Amino acid sequence: MNRAETGRRGEAAAARWYQKQGAQLLAHNYHTRMGELDLVLREPDGTIVICEVKTRSQGMLQRPAAAVDPAKQHRLICAAQGYLQQTGQSEEPVRFDVAEVVPLDSGRWMVHIIKGAFLCET
Template sequence: MNRAEIGRRGEAVAARYYQKQGCTLLVHNYRVKMGEIDLILREPDGTIVLCEVKTRSPDPLASPAEAVTLAKQRKLIRATKYYLQQTGQSDEPARFDVAEVTPLDSGRWMVHIIKGAFTA
């Protein structure tokens, strides 16, 4: 499995994880010129969740979330503002999460969600 395929599978795993928690998947891979949002979901309480998914092999020295740099956060924030304006949801509560997804040797996946990983 190549890197792109691992990333796609990791995003799908994270989406299923959120859905099992009662979230509704609104958009998968929202792309505009200012950036991309991996997952856009709505929690049962109405909160919109903008999730950056990082899929990495296990590494005790670095967490996948460390790859969400300040520059990446700025791109996500710009793309989110555009999405919320275009969909008429600018007044809705929103949160930025990072999903760390790690493939395990058993063929299973470990998902760790960092809720509110950063703010706009």
């Protein structure tokens, strides 16, 4: 499995995790001028969740979430603002999560969600 396929499968695993928690998938790989949003979901309480999915192979020393540095956070916030404006949801509560996804030897996926991984500083 190549890197792109691993990433796609990791995003699908993270989306399934949220859906099992009752969230509705609103967008997957949503493209804006400022970048791409991996997953956009609505939780049962109405909160919009912008989730950046980081899929890594087993045995990596660095946590996948470490790749979501302040510059990446800024791009995600700008992309999310564009999405929310375009879809008429700019007044909705928003949370930014990071999903760390690792394939297991069994063919299953380990999904670890960091809820509220960073905040939108406006």
